[in-house]
Ligand code: NDP
C-alpha cells in the first residue's frame with residue numbers, strides 16, 4: 257500500500273489528486289491532507305479518505321476544523337508549523353499543491369524525509385530551486401513534475417540523454433486576453449482575467465495565465481528542473497493547449513507531448529511513475545482536432561516573459577524576489593488596487609531595486625534567508641505600489 261499525503265488538498269490540483277486516489281482506495285493509505293479556508297471540504301475529504309491528520313493553514317480555524325471532524329478518528333491541527341510537521345510524517349509520495357510561496361517549507365520537509373515529491377507548486381523551484389534540489393539530493397528523494405508542461409518534457413526525455421537536447425519548448429494558451437488589445441488589457445478586471453479558454457484551474461494561476469506570469473514562472477521552473485541553459489528554453493503560444501511541450505534534439509528530431517487539457521494526466525503520471533496506468537482522461541481524436549497552431553508570444557503584450565530571462569541571468573535570490581513581488585502585485589490586482597498591466601511594472605521595479613544589492617542576490621540559500629528575502633520583496637513591492645498611488 258502506498259502511503260501518501262496531499263498538501264493543498266482542497267484546491268484544484270488537490271481535488272484532482274483525490275479524484276484519482278478515490279478510484280483505487282485499497283492501494284493508498286492517506287496520511288496527511290492540508291487546506292486553507294475551505295474547512296468543510298478539508299474535513300469531508302479527510303474523513304472519506306480516512307486520513308491520519310487534517311491541517312488547515314490558519315491557526316484561528318482550528319476549532320472549526322475540530323468541529324467538522326467531530327466523531328471521526330482524524331487528528332486536527334492548524335498553522336504553518338503544523339503543516340510542516342505533517343509534511344515530516346514518513347510517506348512514500350507527497351502531492352505539493354499548496355499555492356504560492358507557502359508551498360516551499362512543507363515541500364522541503366517532505367524531501368528531507370525522503371518522500372517522492374510530486375511538484376505542482378512551481379513557486380518552490382522558482383523561489384529556491386537550488387535549495388530544493390540540494391535537499392532532494394541529500395536525502396535521495398525524487399522530485400517529479402506535475403505542471404503539465406514539465407510533465408510533458410519529463411515524458412519526452414524518457415530514455416534520452418540530456419546531452420542530446422538542443423531546445424525545450426513549453427507552450428502557453430495565451431490565457432483569457434490572447435485576442436485583446438493592449439488598451440483593453442490595461443482595463444481588464446480580475447473577474448475577466450480569472451476565466452481560462454482551455455484549462456480549469458485555481459483563480460490565481462488562471463490570472464497568471466492571462467498575464468503570462470505563469471509561463472514566466474514555468475520558464476524558470478524548466479531551467480531549474482532540467483538544468484538547461486536559459487537560451488535553450490522557448491515559449492510558444494499554442495491556443496489549442498494540446499501540445500504541452502516539445503523537446504528538440506541535436507539530430508533535428510522533436511518529441512512533442514500531446515494530450516487533452518486535463519491535469520489528471522500529469523498528476524496520474526507522477527502518482528504511478530515509473531508505470532503507466534489507465535487514467536480517466538478523455539482520449540484525443542486528432543482528426544476532429546484538425547489543426548494545431550503555434551506562434552511566438554508578443555513581447556509587448558507579455559513583459560513577464562522578458563522578466564523571466566532577466567531573473568535567470570541574475571540567478572541566486574532573483575527568483576525569490578520575482579515570485580514574492582508577483583504574488584504581492586497579484587493580491588493588489590485581485591483587490592482592484594492596481595490594473596492588470598501594472599503587475600509587471602511593480603515586479604520589474606521591485607527586481608530592479610533589490611537586484612542592485614549583490615549581497616542580497618548572492619546570499620547563501622537556506623529556508624531562513626529565502627524567507628527574509630521573500631518578506632523584503634513583498635515590503636518593497638508594497639512600497640512601490642504606494643508610491644504609484646501617491
Ligand atoms: P488553488 O488555489 O485551487 O488551491 C490552493 C491550495 O492551497 C488550496 O488547498 C488552499 O486552501 C491552499 N492554500 C492557500 N493558501 C495557503 C497557505 N497560505 N498555506 C497553506 N495552504 C494554502 O490552487 P491550484 O490547485 O490551482 O494550484 C496549486 C499549485 O499547483 C500552484 O502552485 C499552481 O501554480 C500549481 N499548478 C496548478 C495547476 C492547475 O491546473 N490548477 C496546473 C499546474 C500547476 P483553501 O482553498 O482551503 O483555502
Ligand code: MG
Nearest residue numbers: 403404405474
Ligand atoms: Mg503549466
